[in-house]
Amino acid sequence: MDMETVKLSEIVERLVPELSPFLTTRELDTSIVLRDGLALLEPADAAEIVQVSICNGQKEAWLH
Numbered sequence: 001m002d003m004e005t006v007k008l009s010e011i012v013e014r015l016v017p018e019l020s021p022f023l024t025t026r027e028l029d030t031s032i033v034l035r036d037g038l039a040l041l042e043p044a045d046a047a048e049i050v051q052v053s054i055c056n057g058q059k060e061a062w063l064h
Helices: 008-015 017-022 043-063
Strands: 004-007 031-034
Touching (some): 008 017, 008 031, 008 043, 017 043
């Protein structure tokens, strides 16, 4: 399968909607490149992507 770029919001809506309240609008609007596409993404993988996105958002907040 080819790589696919999606918004984090699409990943969250499909696989881990319960995590949506923990993300900012900016985080949800982040583009994510999936090596094997959204169709093959598992909920555990989606949760890990959300975790990394939150950590990256916190890093950026410290830098400003």
